[in-house]
Amino acid sequence: MDLDISYPRLDSFPLLLGKAAMKSNQATLPPTRRDVLKSMLAASTAPLVVPASLFGETAPSNQITLGCIGVGIHGYGWNLAAFLKEPDCRVVAVCDVSREKRERAQTGVNEAYGTTDCKAIADFRDLLARPDIDAVVISTPDHWHVPLSLLALAARKHVFCEKPTLTIAEGRELTKAVDQHDRVFATGLEDRSVMHYHRLAEVVRNGGIGQLQQIRVGLPVKPVFPEENPVPVPEGFDYEMWLGPAPYRPYTPTLTEAQVWRQVRDFSGGSLTDWGAHLIDTAQVANFSENTTPVAVSGKGTIPPNAINSVPQTYELHYTYQNGVTMEVGSSQPSIRFEGSDGWIGNQGWRGELKASDPKLLQRTYDSATNKLWPQPASEHRNFLDSIKTRQPPTYTAEALHRLSTVMHMGSIAMEVGRPLKWDPTSESFDDPAANALRSRPRRKTDILP
Structure with a gap:
């Protein structure tokens, strides 16, 4: 990468x-x-x-x-x-x-x-x-x-x-x-404060590749972690607090390492929700969809057997937005590509070099008065502090986080039920009772979270 x-x-x-x-x-x-x-x-x-x-x-x-x-x-x-x-x-x-x-x-x-x-x-x-x-x-x-x-x-x-x-x-x-x-x-x-991804969204939103038609997103394939036997919790580590709202499971040697717990459904959604949060957000922004979601999803994934992993390690997902734009999300390597009626633009690798069907797209500038994308913030941290002082919404709001996460959860649910699903962004519901049941899960009740 x-x-x-x-x-x-x-x-x-x-x-x-x-x-x-x-x-x-x-x-x-x-x-x-x-x-x-x-x-x-x-x-x-x-x-x-x-x-x-x-x-x-x-x-x-x-x-x-x-x-x-x-x-x-x-x-x-x-x-x-x-x-x-x-x-x-x-x-x-x-x-x-x-x-x-x-x-x-x-x-x-x-x-x-x-x-x-x-x-x-x-x-x-x-x-x-x-x-x-x-x-x-x-x-x-x-x-x-x-x-x-x-x-x-x-x-x-x-x-x-x-x-x-x-x-x-x-x-x-x-x-x-x-x-x-x-x-x-x-x-x-x-x-949203990284030049590469802000620039991609800016070009697409301002019509640089014509009418957006398809988005292709690649996400990295994460390792398979073998099952482990329980061991005593290390001194100085509050495992009960670490578990918190998640279902109880015995402590094992590597479970609380980030690369491992991210592959366990009780704690995360794998590379789809980790890396997907980065690249799919750029897709959402470029498609003017940062405060909504696709309306349909289908896909398949594979969960490794005899492993700690309990989320798909490899997957292929297909989304359709209300405006007809489609998005393909697959496990391969970090990448994003926008294809439109007049060309394409994208990159491979995290913050990889931008490439386009017409290199002039990468040098194009836009008038601030007519630009269809907000200015690039200095950083998410600076933006947060400024928002506290001005009480203006941050660049990345709770609503945007919810909508982005919903896109990724839609894919996970489609893989779990094993059939195509339609989604209503207004009612936030599927056309499938089994899929709707997976929109939430109970939190474990403890003295930490009664």
Whole structure:
């Protein structure tokens, strides 16, 4: 996969590495987004390198205080690192079910600020109860995204949460809560602020390839993980809290690693909902569908036997939108291609080089007064902070997250019932009782979530 490591948003995160380590790391960065973050965390014993000048320009009374829930690979190496660079916010608490991770994050934040003020909290409820926290950053496994967001909104916190939702019903539950509590909710999905994908959507929305007809999306094939025998929960790790709303299952050695739990239906939806959240979002935006969904879906997938994996590893999906545009989504490698009446445009690999039937499409500029796509935001993190201050909707709203996640859940449900389905975006229902039953699933009741 082609990863453009010269892109400014990656270069702007030397936070978790000493300068020498960062220089060395740039020459050997692995090819995936998650592996890049893993390599950064491997060097997390180095101090967070943040210029002290960043923190002296905004009065404390004007700073947005943040609590970060989930400080693993993405929560620490991407989200926390990004917010530490913003002078008008202050991370005052970090929370994780892993003592090692939360203490590492606490140390990193304190070193970045040159203080000892950041608190390491084991139970997210203690973090949400703090009146001095304005907003929370949720970077947990997928099954916690909506439940934690609901609790944070009820606690009157603004919310920055990673994608996706776990079910269709959860997404609508989230949008209603955002409206009810009048707090800012922003999704942690960087694609709308990544030049490559913003540019693709911009060209298509402005008619660069004529009338859009078909979208082709490729998503990576993830590994098969063998079944494991239960083992004792490691000291310093709250497994019951990690499970939270998910059905109980014994702890096994690799289950709580991101690459593994993402392949388990109780916690996630595999590469379809992980990588799909990135590339299918660009498809949704380019088709003017960011606040709606397709109206039909069909497909098939294969779940590996005798494995931890319980979601399809390989799949082929076909979607149809109300405007007649079709979208093919298949397991292969990250890619997206838009085909229209007058040509095509797309790329292969994460942030891969843009290509088009006519290279002039890539240089075309659009008048801001008539451009059919919003301006490219600096980053999803900056956009969230600006939205809190202005109370203007963020670039990536709860409604957009819900609609995007619904597209992916539609595909999963079609594969599970094994037949083509029609979908009504208004009533948010299928033409099939068995499929409708899969729009939601019960949450486990515990003392954490009664």
